[in-house]
Amino acid sequence: MNENTYEKIYLPYIIKWGRRTNWLGVLLSFGPAFMLAVVFGVVPPFTAILNGFIAIASAVGVVWFVEPISYFPIIGVSGTYMAFISGNIGNLRIPCAMVAQKIAGVEPGTKEGTIIATLGMAVSIVVNTVILTAGVAAGAQVLQQMPKPVVSALQLLLPALFGAIFTQFAIKKLTLAPIVLVISILVALGVRAKVIPGFASILGVVFLSIAIGVFLYKKGMVK
Amino acid sequence: MEQGNYLEMANSMWMWLAAGLAVAVVLFQAFIFARKSYSTGLEIGLTRTQMNDAIKSSVITSIGPSFVILSALLALLVSLGGPLSWMRLSFIGSAMFEMMAASFGTQAVGVTIGSDPMTHVAFANATWTMALGSIGWIVFATLAADKMDKVQQKFSGSDTALMSVIASAAVLAAFGGNSASHLIALNKNTVSCIGGGVIMLILSPLADKRNIKWLKEWSLFFALLGGMLIAVAWPF
Secondary structure (H helix, E strand, O other): OHHHHHHHHHHHHHHHHHHHHHHHHHHHOOHHHHHHHHOOOOOOOHHHHHHHHHHHHHHHHHHHHHHHHHHHHHHHHHHHHHHHHHOOHHHHHHHHHHHHHHHHOOOOOOHHHHHHHHHHHHHHHHHHHHHHHHHHHHHHHHHHOOOHHHHHHHOOHHHHHHHHHHHHHHHHOOOHHHHHHHHHHHHHHHHHOOOOOHHHHHHHHHHHHHHHHHHHHHOOOOO | OOOOHHHHHHOOHHHHHHHHHHHHHHHHHHHHHHHHHHHHHHHOOOOHHHHHHHHHHHHHHHHHHHHHHHHHHHHHHHHHOHHHHHHHHHOOOOHHHHHHHHHHHHHOOOOOOOOOOOOHHHHHHHHHHHHHHHHHHHHHHHHHHHHHHHHHHHHHOOOHHHHHHHHHHHHHHHHHHHHHHHHOOOOHHHHHHHHHHHHHHHHHHHHHHOOOHHHHHHHHHHHHHHHHHHHHHOOO
16 A cells, blocks of 8 residues: 555656646746747847857756766656756755755655655755845845955855765765775866866766666665 | 836835745645645644654754755845745755756856846846746656665565655765765865764764754754854864
């Protein structure tokens, strides 16, 4: 019966509503452009729109595929719908999902893990929206008076976040983690030397790490 | 010609309306997903305590990163106005992406953000570029979510230990990859990255071994803050 609730009721509900809300989200992301066109009569020339699109697509196009695939094992179906409509995935949604899973004592990739990740991410969406709304209400003038050192110090939170999350998982996978770290650093050096193309590299590291993880698991070297 | 005026347009009621609708959809989805997850969680054997603790820890974890995002909002506000900046950082993209998309969009009509005066058309093209550049994620994720689940089920069957190994490998790779670029930079970012890692290495086992609940909830927050402070104080 437990099996049924998740597979037969929960997942179909999430898939149905996930699709509806996300397609609506795709539509609404053109809302500002639509308002500018209809209310203010400002429409850029088609070539400008196309050039802008080509520039951004060549910069991040591969990431459209890399991120959903890389993060799926942690956040599952519901998390995937949520993460990509709300954005700020690596720097906010995934950390929240993982801390929530750890606190609740559930494993990522399981039914329980997916449900807890969904709760964690939903909360992060609310908190993030509240903080940003308060920030934008405080207005540019107030925000701009934030001292420069504070603003530049805030940029240093992100590397600490990446290091901390990596470590949190490394503690649980002591055999696998050093191997992944070495591969990541080699690939990063390769990217810097322009031997390896930037965005393709992350997906490569993800698949290689999963392959090594599965291999070590089958050999009984990773639990 | 009409420079400066574009901000009136960018900060108009209409833009707030468009932005508000998009953010409302995100919040609506979060609400219905959370409600369904909570009730299903109870049915499959998760306890209220487990789920409430997860919720509380997530509030704490969200605070630090949200302030980083707020500082990005500050950078966007100046050139894109309130509604668009607010919407873009609550919806689909991320701070780094939005800056890049906005500058590509304005460059396509010959305006460099920060040095040239923004025009109406440049602003409009930035909104187009941000929208077109970000829907790739949501389109692929929406099309693939249920299919990826089937692939995963087929691959690991009911072997939850294997599933956990796959998930951990993916996380380690994703965050190892992100860390690696900071590690090889050999600057304050490197210090912050290592600092965050070391603090986590100390706090996480400590919290687990002694079963200190508040420390489990706050350890990531401390790691972020500590990593940042060490990097700020580091003498280079």
